[in-house]
Amino acid sequence: MVVTGPAGSVSSSTLAGSTLEGREVTPTSLLKSFTKRRAHACPVCESRFAGFQPAHNRPAAKCPGCGSLERHRLAWLFLQRETDLFAGRPLSLLHAAPEPMLKKRFRALNHLEYLSIDIESPIADEKMDMTQLDLDDETFDCTYCSHVLEHIPDDRAAMGELYRILRPGGWGLLLVPILRETTYEDPAIVDPADRLEAFGQADHVRKYGRDFADRLQSVGFSVEEIPYAATLDRQTSARYGLDVKELVHFCRKPRAGGEEPGDASGVLESLRSPVRP
Numbered sequence: 001m002v003v004t005g006p007a008g009s010v011s012s013s014t015l016a017g018s019t020l021e022g023r024e025v026t027p028t029s030l031l032k033s034f035t036k037r038r039a040h041a042c043p044v045c046e047s048r049f050a051g052f053q054p055a056h057n058r059p060a061a062k063c064p065g066c067g068s069l070e071r072h073r074l075a076w077l078f079l080q081r082e083t084d085l086f087a088g089r090p091l092s093l094l095h096a097a098p099e100p101m102l103k104k105r106f107r108a109l110n111h112l113e114y115l116s117i118d119i120e121s122p123i124a125d126e127k128m129d130m131t132q133l134d135l136d137d138e139t140f141d142c143t144y145c146s147h148v149l150e151h152i153p154d155d156r157a158a159m160g161e162l163y164r165i166l167r168p169g170g171w172g173l174l175l176v177p178i179l180r181e182t183t184y185e186d187p188a189i190v191d192p193a194d195r196l197e198a199f200g201q202a203d204h205v206r207k208y209g210r211d212f213a214d215r216l217q218s219v220g221f222s223v224e225e226i227p228y229a230a231t232l233d234r235q236t237s238a239r240y241g242l243d244v245k246e247l248v249h250f251c252r253k254p255r256a257g258g259e260e261p262g263d264a265s266g267v268l269e270s271l272r273s274p275v276r277p
């Protein structure tokens, strides 16, 4: 029988000379096996395991613990490491189209006043149209919205609503699939099969390009486009199962008088120069 002590230490006296499925078991081989079984980790649910599961035609996308995908893990790492969301200061967060595993973690943060919204999802706290939020101006400190805007015909209206409900100095972390240099959309394409062919998914209404940041800026945001996974070392990326090509857009609502808020993402200061294309 395999015996592990505190913190996974292996008792060599117990194991010496034993075999496992016909193979000789030594402390070294057991340690290697143990390390391999815990080679990957999910920052969202904090579980460790041997590998990610296949999902969406990708061989290693999904966390076996909570179901997070690459973009969820990247966003969570970004929120943890680069924003003030976990600092313990009371904050209000609007979560658009809530992913269940993230909603659970946000809800567990006692200092967070949390609201999730969606036009149809049963797990959202409130049903709302992103282009007409039933929320007062300047009521939230931060917002998180991932892979939502590519589903919304009037995405500029939705961006404008996120801007409107943020307090001056507030920030938003926005993710969309960036697939080209310039955004491609055609409102005449409405049939799901045609949308699948044109935009890659039957319920997408465009393919965003690198000009996504321009749209966000057009509603007032100050925007940083950050290839966040690419700023992490290769081992960290592999460990957390990240897509190094994934971009995050960190958006800030300027304070009155145009002053840039400085407290939301101090660490980003050091990333700006090397990561900008």
Ligand SMILES: [Zn+2]
Binding pocket: 042, 043, 044, 045, 046, 047, 063, 064, 065, 066, 067, 068
């Ligand atoms: Zn997980």
